[in-house]
Amino acid sequence: MTIGEKIARARRARGFTQEELADRLGVSRQAVSKWESDAALPETDKLVRLCRLLQVSCDALLLEEGSLAAPAAQTAAAEARQAGERNARGSAGEPEMQADVPITSEHRAPAAGAAKRRALSGGALALVLVCVVVGALLALFAAVLFFALPDRLDEIIGTLALFFGIGCALVLIGALVAVFYRR
Numbered sequence: 722m723t724i725g726e727k728i729a730r731a732r733r734a735r736g737f738t739q740e741e742l743a744d745r746l747g748v749s750r751q752a753v754s755k756w757e758s759d760a761a762l763p764e765t766d767k768l769v770r771l772c773r774l775l776q777v778s779c780d781a782l783l784l785e786e787g788s789l790a791a792p793a794a795q796t797a798a799a800e801a802r803q804a805g806e807r808n809a810r811g812s813a814g815e816p817e818m819q820a821d822v823p824i825t826s827e828h829r830a831p832a833a834g835a836a837k838r839r840a841l842s843g844g845a846l847a848l849v850l851v852c853v854v855v856g857a858l859l860a861l862f863a864a865v866l867f868f869a870l871p872d873r874l875d876e877i878i879g880t881l882a883l884f885f886g887i888g889c890a891l892v893l894i895g896a897l898v899a900v901f902y903r904r
Contacts, residue, residue: 725759727782731775732757745774845902849895856891859884 732742732753739753746753746767755761763771772779863885870877
């Protein structure tokens with residue numbers, strides 16, 4: 722069975738239409754259709770969200786021997802096996818080894834108090850980089866001129882202060898964009 726056939730089967734088993742699944746994933750219905758017809762594969766981040774929505778493990782979806790029929794039973798069996806191994810080793814003081822457990826939404830609980838942070842990418846990353854680099858260059862240029870031309874300070878002090886101020890402001894804007902975007 723192909724990955725597309727598995728996606729379609731799991732989608733139907735959960736009672737989603739292609740449109741509903743696309744809306745929940747933030748993609749177009751055509752993208753879901755392409756996945757199901759094996760014309761394209763979902764990106765990694767969408768694949769993980771897809772597996773969570775359809776309540777299947779990534780292994781079951783991607784591997785040929787994976788089964789969509791009983792992911793919960795597979796998870797329960799793996800957890801029981803892992804608990805048994807922990808109990809058998811617990812008193813010996815050996816480091817615990819994790820059993821092969823399919824990664825599902827139950828295994829991905831965030832740590833208490835941990836906030837989700839987005840990585841800077843695309844336009845936000847470009848904006849931060851441009852602001853910080855241009856700002857740093859302007860401030861550095863003003864500082865170099867300040868020390869390189871001490872005899873002409875009276876003439877250029879206004880320009881130097883402007884360059885330095887704009888440079889510092891750009892660096893600050895870049896830092897603020899990075900902080901607020903990641904929240």
